[in-house]
Amino acid sequence: MSGREPAATPAGWWIALLALTAARLGAAALLPLSPDEAYYWVWGRDLQPGYLDHPPMVALWIAAGTALAGDGPLGIRLLGPPALALASLAVAGAGNALFPDRRPGTWAAALMNAMPVTNAGAVLMTPDTPVFVFWCLALWAAARLHASGDGRWWLAVGGFAGAALASKYTAALLGAGLLLWLVAEPSARRWWRDWRLYAGGLLAGALFLPVVAWNAAHGWASFAKQGGRAGAGEDFAWRFLGELLAGQLGLASPVLLALCAVGVGAAAVAWARRGAGGAGLLAALTLPAAALFLWQATGSRVQGNWPAILYPAASVAAAAFTARRWQRIGAWLGLGLTVLALVQAAAAPLPLRRGTDPTLARLGGWPGLAREAEAARRAAGAAFLAAEEYGLAAQLALHLPPGVPVVAIGDRWALFGLPAPPAGEAGILLRSLRRGEGPSLWSGAAPGGEVVRARDGIEAERYRLLRVETPPPGQPAALLPRPR
Structure with a gap:
């Protein structure tokens, strides 16, 4: 181990990071919001220690961003680009601390x-x-701990790990990786006798405790929902493994994914053969979690974004153990794919259909849909617009003209502190035709036409309009907030 501080970072690197952050802020302001982002914006207007889907950190970030920049795309996304710049500094610091030579x-x-x-x-x-x-900040703190031998870094590790766990439950894999490293790495076993290890763990637990308390007060709803996704299904399915691999090839880019795999493998070999504790830390933070995702994909779908938390440590391993020439090729290819995706999402220069353009499926046509839905509401003389899909309801709440009530219905809304819709009023419900024609959650719904969500004339989704009345008492429903 070495406590030697890394030399100053080249000025060009700082300039590139600032330029990248500015470009990301510009993209954050220009790109349409996705349904999930709109839904998390609702969270930011009803702050709680927990929610059905995830812990509350994203709601806190959105509340802070919208307080500074309003309820538009830039305000909702404001903290993301500078936070990723900080994460980049953390990964750079971790790499130099673990491999000072x-x-x-x-x-x-x-x-x-x-x-x-x-x-x-x-x-x-x-x-x-x-x-x-x-996760990146916790990796940096763990790297500084290993490089310096200073146990005070356990407090930083615990604080960042607790904040990660208050962001998403998959951060438990960070704790599992650190535990494996503490058990398997000889130079790290001494920390079991140091009170600061346990103080860091207590700090992480304290930051996560409000989420536990919220779950205890709400029938363990969030733990049950997310815990139900763990584990593989009963039947082995190659297609889920194929989807996982294809997703990572697109999300990480092919060359960078290969470099990360080779780098992590080389780090594991260096740990096993030479007792390289820093390389072992990287292997412990990636290989068990990667194995878990692969195992789960043998029987159920693993969303492509879930393994993203593995790439900070994997990127350090790739930079330390693979050829610089291939790193340059991978970086340029990854940036090229990123630019193509962002340009398509913002301007749609390629007239791609929904099945070949995920940006159309998730981002395209929401303001136009809101205009069509509002025209249908006025023509019908209805008092409100409504949706059963939480993302659709949140998009309507963001894009409809001021003063138009938006009602969301479904069990998840019983866990919010939002007001109930006024009783005895008629409304228009939007229901996606892609989700089938099953029975509606609204009793007595009557057909009322269709509207289409489209971008530049290319259809993204079609919606059935149904005439409904305010849900009766006892039916979970909420009146969603509107932009300030």
């Missing part, structure tokens, strides 16, 4: 920032953004 830090940060998944997390505001940032 090779000093791979700036290249590790460059590889991580070239990945499309990192840029998506920097621009779009979901729970993946804060958990990724705090």
Whole structure:
């Protein structure tokens, strides 16, 4: 181990990081909001210690951003780009601390920032953004702990790990990786006798305690929902493994994914053969979690964004153990794919259909849909617009003209502190035709036409309009907030 501080980072690297952050802020302001982002904006207007889907950190970030910049895309996403710049500094510092002789830090940060998944997390505001940032900061603190031998770093590790766990439950894999390293790495076993290890753990637990308390007060709803996703299904399915691999090829980019795999493998070999504790830390933070995701994909779908938390440590390993020439190729390819995706999302120069353009499916046509829905509401003389899908309801709340009530219905809304809709009023419900024609949650719904969400004339989704009345008492429903 070495406590030697890394030399100053080149000025060009700082300029590139500032330029990248400015570009991400511009993209955050220009790109349309996704349904999930709109839904998390509702969270930010009803702050709680927990929610059905995730812990509350993303709501806190959105509340802070919208307080500074308003309820538009920039305000909702405001904290993402500067936070990713901080995460980049953390990864660079971690790489230089773990390998002071090779000093791979700036290249590790460059590889991580070239990945499309990192840029998506920097621009779009979901729970993946804060958990990724705090994971990077925890990696940096653990690297400084290993390099310096100073046990006070355990307090920083615990604080960042607790903040990551208050962002998304998959941060538990960070604790599992650190535990494996403490058990398997001989030079780290001495920390079991140091009170600061346990103080860091207590700090992490204290930061997560409000989430536990919220779950206890709400029938363990969030733990049950997310815990139900753990584990593989009963039947082995190659297609889920194929989806996971294809997703990572697109989100990390092919060359960078290969470099990360080779780098982590080389780090594991260096740990096993030479007792390289710093390389072992990287292997412990990636390999068990990667194995878990692969195992889960043998029987159920693993969302492509879930493994994003593995790439900070994997990028350090790639920068330390692979050829610089391939790192340059991978970085340029990753950035090129990122630019293509962002341009398509913002301007749609390619007239792609929904099945080949995820930006159309998630981001396209929401303001136009709100205008069509509002015209239908006025024509019907209805008092409100409504939706059963939480993302659709939140998009309507963001895009409809001021003063138009938006009602959301479903069990999840019983866990919010939002007001109930006024009784005895008629409204128009939007229901996606892609989700089938099953029975509505609204009793007595009557057909009322269709509206289409489209971008530049290309259909993204079609919605059935149903005439409904305010849900009866006892039916979970909420009157959603509107932009201030």
